[in-house]
Amino acid sequence: MTAGFFSSALNIFLLTTMVIFIPMFGLGVASGVTEPLLALGYIFIGAVGVQGLLDAGDGVFAKGWRSGNANAPAQQGPSSPLRASAPAAGTTGPDAPQAMPDEAPKLAPDASGTGEASARLAAAMTIARYHGIDPDPREARSVIAEDSPSPAALVAWFRRSGLWAHSIRLNFHQLMKIDSAAPILLLLSGGDAALVVGRDRDRGVLLLRDPLAPAFEPPVAVAELRLKQVWDGATLLVRASRASSEDEAPFDLGLLTRLVWGEKSILRDVMIGSVTITILSILPVLMIMTTLNTVIMYRSFNTLTLIIIVLVIALVFEMLITWARRMLLVILACRLDTRLNLAIFDRLMTLPIDFFERNQAGELSYKIAQFYRVRDFLTGRMMTTFIDIAMVALLLPVLFYMEATLAWTVLIAAGCITAIIAAFLGPLARMTAKLVQAESNKGSTLVESIYGIRTIKSLCLESTRAAEWDRRVAELGELNLQMGKLSNWPMVLVMPFEKYTVAGVLALGAFIALSSDNPLSLGGLIGFMMLGGRVAGPLVNLARLLQDVQEARQALSQVGWVLNRPTERRALTQGLRPKFHGAISFEDVTFKYEGTKVPALDKISFAIEPGTMLGLVGRSGSGKSTITRLLMGINRDYSGAVKIDGTDLREINLRHLRQSFGVVLQDNFLFRGTVKDNILAGRPGLTFEDAVRAARLAGAEEFIERLPQGYETWIQEGSPNLSGGQRQRLAIARALIVDPKLLILDEATSSLDPESEALINANLQRMAAGRTMVIVSHRLSSLVDCDQTLVLDRGKVVDLGPHHELVERCAVYRHLWLQQTRHTDPQGKTHVAPAPNFTQRG
């Protein structure tokens, strides 16, 4: 029997039981003779509740983290009979198979695997192509690393590729009923896979395609019995449309609510547990009432013994269910936490680079860290409120049954508490916004100071930073004080109403008992007081929830400020993936940075052949780095066209473009890890030999071999144990390891000492072999050997040509050249050329 079946049965059982037993409680109270019946009822409810919760808990543990329902394990066992089967001759049933988008997917050499090992990967790639996504086999292999990828890994890959995917268990008949023409991925035993491409409902067979078979092979007709031998129901459904809309959905309360709602089964079980606990918690109250009313009056020891036994049993069940409910809440919190973390990082990685450049790292990290408040709200207050609602819904009718007047007063007291809190909500929200901003400022100052500690220390800026920190702390302290003062008011004002629900009820109840014709029994009064307190507390919590929602909203707006930006997801997952040769052309390209008035590039046009070594020169701010940024797709809102091998850059898949480029900047970040890890940079399929080859080409081999542990030497964050030249050569090796067709060196040698620079320059020609290279440098001596040099000035092209021609004909270039080589002039003459007119062309 499945967990799902059991849970459904549990719900029906429990609801039925409650419907029967709740009125019985009332009857029991009224007659005072139903204790044995009640005891049996509680035992039954408790038993069913505990078993249900534990069962649900197991289900939760079994689920994968990433996918919504990725609990279908990778199977082991015999492989698919598909390949051995005869094709489905004449399969022209009512639901004929749809055409596959391509041949059996061609995987990169490192992605091929053998036979069944890559069947799931091949099937996933076929489906992606069907939905118009052209996946990169290398990337697919890096994400789906195992030979027999699990459903969770496949779902993660589909989502990353911009598709909606869901792992689910289906049976043969459900598959037959699906009307969609899109192929469905069946995960067969032994890591194998099959694609459902059609159905012949007249014959009652599915038309399956082997993902590794050539496209011209017809699909195989498979009946239920045969499929069952290799398939236990593990299925992946993939869709195109919903993916992008969900991934791009704003990061707001709606999205989070959907995320929580995605855990319906846990929520349901928590609710069941809460209802059961509430019912069990009414029991002691009823028992006390009975004790006071019956046992004492009639000195009935038998009833007392029975009551004690029932109370002990109820207590044990309450403990068990409370434990199970807590476990469920912990699991829920962990799952939400993990999902939020994954979603946030995923979104963050798809934001464009220029967004990170425009905003301070400290501010960004602080704002993103605010998500913990949202998480706490979702898994803390919101959950307890969820539980409270169950309690109030169950207890209120009981209270009204016991004494309507008293119940009304409790409700009115709770209403007054809500009104008081609601009145303070506006000012509290405004104060919260100020507090969050002040905390953000303080957090940014701290993070910035840590990031910039080198500069702070070397420029002796400690006291300036300390003064700023003091200011931020004082500002926050002041606001915290104001917040404390403000929030103190509602807390004090609600006290009389809170107290009323406990002590006031007793007094009023006694008064009613004395003055009414139908006096409330002593037991009833005490029982009412105990239950009244249990209702008032949750009602007050409900009111306080309003305040917490405000706080969560504020925190969410901080996170949303970072994450709700236009992402590059579409460009990263869609577009052409051509094989590059390396021809580059700029056609009338004009580009302006956001917030600036003057264009950084102004009608730039030039073209170079594949394999060209292109130098970019010009004064500071002339637009050299901007050209490389456009080439890397960092900035895409330019006019004109940038083309690679004649294809407009904006039509090329961004991930593919960046993977095809090697880039070395002036300051390169090396990750914590060994030298080898840094050169390989986590790229799958690359070996130690590749790392050695790249290091040799980058001129890094000799210093690596001199390091204490060679390629295994550990590099700290920020690589303080390497010199600038060593760091740059490692960065070059890292860029060269994928053998890029385009290599960009942007001021890669500018900060190096002459010896390190000479070392790298000496290798330039070797590095350039077989690829197009774009080198930005202020030192013209590094560019003498370039095939072409592009001279820029104030965002315009001044000239393009080899060094010897430029020295002759380009005044700007000649001026820069002479400035830099004056000291080497054998005649010792200065300024043989007149100062150039910078607007002059050619």
Ligand SMILES: Nc1ncnc2c1ncn2[C@@H]1O[C@H](COP(=O)(O)OP(=O)(O)OP(=O)(O)O)[C@@H](O)[C@H]1O
């Ligand atoms: N992120 C940015 N935001 C706004 N303006 C920018 C940005 N980056 C560069 N600029 C401006 O664009 C122009 C071209 O800058 P770019 O960095 O391309 O010049 P460069 O020739 O590489 O200069 P340098 O040799 O000093 O690195 C400059 O005027 C610069 O101020």
